[in-house]
Amino acid sequence: MEIWGQNFLTRSGCFLLQDGVTVTSENILRRDPRNQLVSSGLADDTTTTTIRIRLNADATTSYTGTIGRIALLDHNWKQFIVSQRSNKASTAGYLVLTSTCQTVTANWTTNSLTSHYLAFTALDITDLYIFATKTIVANSEKAIGSIYLSNNLLTFPITPSADNYRMTRQQISVNHELSDGGRRVHILDEKFRADISFDYVSSTFRDSLKTIYDSHDQLVFVPFEPTANGVWDNICFPCQWHGEFDFFNFSDNAIDAGHSGSITLLETAL
Amino acid sequence: MTDINSMIRSSIQQVYRRAYIKRRDATTGLFESTWYEITRYVKSWGSYSQELDYQRLGTINIGGTNLVVSNVEGKFNPSNVDSSLWYGYADQQRTQVKIDAGFIHQTLASSGVWINTEYPGTSLFTGIISGDIISGTKGQISLPIKDRSQIFKDFPAKLLLDFTTTGQTSSRFVTAQLRDQTAGTGSYVFRPFFDDTTSSWAITATTTDYTNLATSTATRISSKSVWEVIEDLATCELFYPTITKTGVFTWGPKTVGASSVFTFNGVGASIDTTYGTTIKDVARYGKKTSNYYSRVVVRFDASDTITSYCETSTAIAISGTNNPWNLGYRTFDFTNVWLPGSTTAAAVASALLTELSANTEEIEFTATLVPHVNVLDKITVSYDPTPFESSSVWDLNDWDTQLTWSSGAGDAVVLNNASFKVLSVEVDLDALETRIVGKLI
Numbered sequence: 001m002e003i004w005g006q007n008f009l010t011r012s013g014c015f016l017l018q019d020g021v022t023v024t025s026e027n028i029l030r031r032d033p034r035n036q037l038v039s040s041g042l043a044d045d046t047t048t049t050t051i052r053i054r055l056n057a058d059a060t061t062s063y064t065g066t067i068g069r070i071a072l073l074d075h076n077w078k079q080f081i082v083s084q085r086s087n088k089a090s091t092a093g094y095l096v097l098t099s100t101c102q103t104v105t106a107n108w109t110t111n112s113l114t115s116h117y118l119a120f121t122a123l124d125i126t127d128l129y130i131f132a133t134k135t136i137v138a139n140s141e142k143a144i145g146s147i148y149l150s151n152n153l154l155t156f157p158i159t160p161s162a163d164n165y166r167m168t169r170q171q172i173s174v175n176h177e178l179s180d181g182g183r184r185v186h187i188l189d190e191k192f193r194a195d196i197s198f199d200y201v202s203s204t205f206r207d208s209l210k211t212i213y214d215s216h217d218q219l220v221f222v223p224f225e226p227t228a229n230g231v232w233d234n235i236c237f238p239c240q241w242h243g244e245f246d247f248f249n250f251s252d253n254a255i256d257a258g259h260s261g262s263i264t265l266l267e268t269a270l
Numbered sequence: 271m272t273d274i275n276s277m278i279r280s281s282i283q284q285v286y287r288r289a290y291i292k293r294r295d296a297t298t299g300l301f302e303s304t305w306y307e308i309t310r311y312v313k314s315w316g317s318y319s320q321e322l323d324y325q326r327l328g329t330i331n332i333g334g335t336n337l338v339v340s341n342v343e344g345k346f347n348p349s350n351v352d353s354s355l356w357y358g359y360a361d362q363q364r365t366q367v368k369i370d371a372g373f374i375h376q377t378l379a380s381s382g383v384w385i386n387t388e389y390p391g392t393s394l395f396t397g398i399i400s401g402d403i404i405s406g407t408k409g410q411i412s413l414p415i416k417d418r419s420q421i422f423k424d425f426p427a428k429l430l431l432d433f434t435t436t437g438q439t440s441s442r443f444v445t446a447q448l449r450d451q452t453a454g455t456g457s458y459v460f461r462p463f464f465d466d467t468t469s470s471w472a473i474t475a476t477t478t479d480y481t482n483l484a485t486s487t488a489t490r491i492s493s494k495s496v497w498e499v500i501e502d503l504a505t506c507e508l509f510y511p512t513i514t515k516t517g518v519f520t521w522g523p524k525t526v527g528a529s530s531v532f533t534f535n536g537v538g539a540s541i542d543t544t545y546g547t548t549i550k551d552v553a554r555y556g557k558k559t560s561n562y563y564s565r566v567v568v569r570f571d572a573s574d575t576i577t578s579y580c581e582t583s584t585a586i587a588i589s590g591t592n593n594p595w596n597l598g599y600r601t602f603d604f605t606n607v608w609l610p611g612s613t614t615a616a617a618v619a620s621a622l623l624t625e626l627s628a629n630t631e632e633i634e635f636t637a638t639l640v641p642h643v644n645v646l647d648k649i650t651v652s653y654d655p656t657p658f659e660s661s662s663v664w665d666l667n668d669w670d671t672q673l674t675w676s677s678g679a680g681d682a683v684v685l686n687n688a689s690f691k692v693l694s695v696e697v698d699l700d701a702l703e704t705r706i707v708g709k710l711i
Contacts, residue, residue, distance in 0.1 A: 026307070034376045034384040043381075076382030114382070140381030174285075174702040176638045179549045179653070180537040184638050185282040186702045270310040 001159060001196075003212055004150035004220035007238055008055055008065050010270075017052040029270055031237055032190070033074035033145040039132075042142060045079075048088065049142045051130040053149060066151050068122035070095075071222075071236050072130075073115045074145025079134035082106035082118065088131045095120050101226070112136060115234040117226050122151055148236060150220050154208050164197040167223060167235075191267040192237040194221055199251045200258035206247040209263070213245045221265050239265040274389040275532075277373035278640055279546030284374045285639065286388065287315060287699060289337060291399075292366035293359035296349070301462050305368055306355070311345060313410055314338040315369070315699035318395045318417075320645045321707075322510075322693045329501055330512050330645055332417035333696070334397055337367070342409045362399055366463065367415050368517075369395040371699055372641050390642045394697065396517040398463065400424070418513045421463050422448070422497035428486040430496065437481040440503040444473050444521045448496070464519055474522030476507055478610055490608060502608040508621055510646070526691040526711065527648040533687075534637055534706070538654030548637040549653060550703065555633045555683045563602035563626040564594045566619045570609035580615035582623050593629055602626055630710040633683075633690060639702040647692045649708060653685045 008014050009029060016023055018037065027035040039049040056063030070082065083106070085093025095106035098119045102108075106118060114136075128149065132142040159165075170191050176184045198205075212219065221239045226232040247261030277283055289312050290305035316335035339346055344353030349361055356362050371394045375387045398421065401414030430447045438446075449471045451459040464470035480503065482490040491499065504511045510524035535542050536549030565583035572578075586594040602622065609615045633651065643649060690708030697704050 034378075034386060036384055038383055135381065137381045141383055143381075143383040176550060176703065178536070178547050178638070179551060179655075180547055182547060183281070184548075186285045186639060187282065188285060188287070 001156040002069070002152050002222040002225050003154045003156075004069050004148070004222065004236075005153050006150065006218040007220055008067065008149040009053065009147060010218065010238065011055075013056050013063065015054055017050075017054065019050055020052075026270075028144070028147050031073075031146055031192075031267075036074065036143040036145050039142040043139050045134040045139050048131050048133045050086075050088070051132070051144075051147075052086070053128045053130075053147070055126055064124045064126055065149075066122050066124050067128070067149055068120060068151045069148070069222075070118040070128075070150075071116070071146070071148035071220075072118070072144060073147075073234060073236075075114055075116075075132070076135045076137065076140060076143050077108070077132045078111050078136045078138075079109050080111070080130060080132040081108075083129045083131065084123070084125055084127070086127070086129055088129075093129075095123075109134075115232060117222070117232045117236075119152070119225070148220055148238075153212055153219070155225075157205055158198070158201065160196050160198055164199075166195040168193050168195075192221075192235075192239070192265075193267065194223065194239070194265040195262065196265070197260070197262035198247075199260045201247065201251075201260075202258060206259045206261070209247055209261075210245060213241050218268055219265070238268045240268055242266045272375050272387070274373065274642060275545055277375060277389045278548060278638065279544070280373075284376065285702060286370070286372060286374050287312075288370045289315075290368040290370075291355070292368075293356055294365070296358055296360050299360060301366065301466070302359075308339065308345075308355070311339040311341075312337060313340055316415075317696055317698040317700070318369070319694065319696035321695075322645045329504070330510055332419060332513065334400075334414065334416040334420075335369075335395065335699070337369075337413040337415055339411055339413060340409060341405065341411045346403070346411045346413070347405070348403075362403055364421075365399045367395075367397050367399060367413070368393050369699070371639075371697075373639075393516050394641055394699075395515060396513075418463055418517065418519075419497055421460060422500060423495050425459070425496045427494045427496050427499045428492045430486065433483060433485050435484055437479045437484045439476045439479055440507055440509075441473050441476040441521065443480075443483055443503065444471070444500075444519075449473070449519075464517055470518045472518055472520045472522065474509070478506065478614065480506070480608060480610060482608055502606055505606050505618060506609050506614055508618065512645075515644070524646055526646050529648065530650040530689065531647045532640060532643055533650040533652065534635070534640075536635070536651075536653035536655075538656060538684075539652035539686075542652075548640060549651075550636045550638065552653060552683055553634045553636065553705075555685075556631055557629055558632045559597065559629065561626065561632075562593070562597060562629040563600045563623070564597070565599055565601040566623045566626065567601060567603035568609065568615045568619045568622075569603070569605040570607060570612065570615040572607050577612075580612050580619050582616065582619045584623070584627050593627060597629065628709075632693070632707060632709050633685075634705070634707045636703050636705045638704070639697070640704045641697065643692060643695055643704065643706065645692050645695055648711070649690050649692055649706070651685050651688050651690055651708070653683055656684060 028037045042049050055065045082095050083093040097104055097106055101118055135142060170193055172188045174186045219239050220236055222236040224233055242264040247259045249260050251257045251260040288309045290307050292301050292305055294301050318335045319333035321331045345355045347354040349356035349359055373389045377385050379385055397415045397417045399413055400416040400420045403411060405411055432446050448460055453459050482488045500511050509522055512520045533545040534549050535545060535547045567579055567581040569579050584594050588595055689711050691711050692706060692708050694707035
């Protein structure tokens, strides 16, 4: 379980270019995979679409962000590269990933997965480039549902028990009762909610959680990061810590027993 | 087939609501070229309405809405606060607002690309911010949104330029003094609120000259707003001035649509695989006798003489089907001195009498979200709450002659493909439901 800092794409000033043209980041920020950033006129595996993420729209002001995690969700890319450099051929710019990712270098040529979790040693960057060339179904427009660009704030040292972990996807909807007694539902949106509680946690972990709680900042929650072979459940969502911080409580009648508390993470608005 | 009807009929369907603003530059005063989306800040959407005021021929009331937005980040503070979305722009008042809502049909192509199609795919409401914007302590602000007729309501008619000394037709007035009205060469006064293009003005040519439109000091001009002048002229022309949901100013006759745009079905209606069941509740149904009149008197001249009036009425006859006899003489009178003479006044009186003397049923009901029905559209309604017979009906009826149960059994509201013209439409964007008032035709 990981908690990341706010997705850079949701920060004011950060903006997105596709093939040199500024595009709205609206679709890329919606977690719903049905809203995608799609290339136009590039349904050809010999052409490349370049997505450039600038951390600061103001070219005159240098802004550097620290990133160590990237999530690419719901894409259809077979061959793609994630790089710090604008030159696609410059292999020195390719991100070097940790062993929990599928590859060591962020350069895929025969990918068949639709989502990727990328972990790497934190870097200070001003721009990030994604070059997508081939698609899983050959010669299709290049599409991606969501991009998260962030830094890992905390990897939970323990995993909650099944009883202490509840993950729900709440439907925001209007339920009409019609004159014949039948029902019709209009779905407005769906939002994740995670309820986690721990017992017997160390003061160190408690303090780490408190630092995150005290930041009063938007977060990204990754319930289960990939295992060593790169398999991921593709779930991460922007959230905020809702309500109180109660890890000051002790789990038993001894100070060294550890602490108990709970965390409620609610998905944010766009 | 996927269309808006199939979206409405679907038992579970994704819907969308989006709100946008268009601000004016603090220096040039010109609107920005693209809409800025504020959906993420909206906490409640309110409801908007269109209502035909058929006692005042030529008037459609378009209701605004109140958009409650989160102001935790200070985005809706006044334009002089640097956190405000208006920082660097002109005042929040008269900012353009657009609300889109409807259904989304989503399919995943084999290429891995989602195809999203929106229905109806056009705006549901366009208007401006007009009214007090007051901050509270709850971190939210209510934005008062009025429809675009407010632009004309806020402008005194006597300040218009380009009156003609000999008077002018109403279409010339709308074209030259509204659509093309400027404050300096090329600086249009009203057109920027209508996408800054003449394409957003649908003007039907007229021939009657109005001497009241000869000078800004004319009595009938000097104390009126532009919108009041528009309404007076509309009465004379038998027009309905409207501003469509997509923001097109329409000056022309508006008649009831020839074919039904939607069929509303409720309990007891036959299975309808095109429109499905949408009626939630019928609030009222019956003859609106209070809106019945058998005599119309129009005063068209300021002088109070016998020749200043024109009247028309339904003749009384001692008959079981004669309305003046059954319901009594009821007189509707009004004054409009813009009417250029007795001939026009008689035509207006006749049109009003036709409308008011029908004494037909009105219905008010709520349905699920039906975003594409407008005032004066023709709709069809089926609703039959007559209870089912729960026990055997064997030997109770003579099946040769009594195949149909009496509609008199059960509730009085029994409608089978009845046609109505829409008098009022209100869409509640929070409850995602539509309230319709219709008159039987």
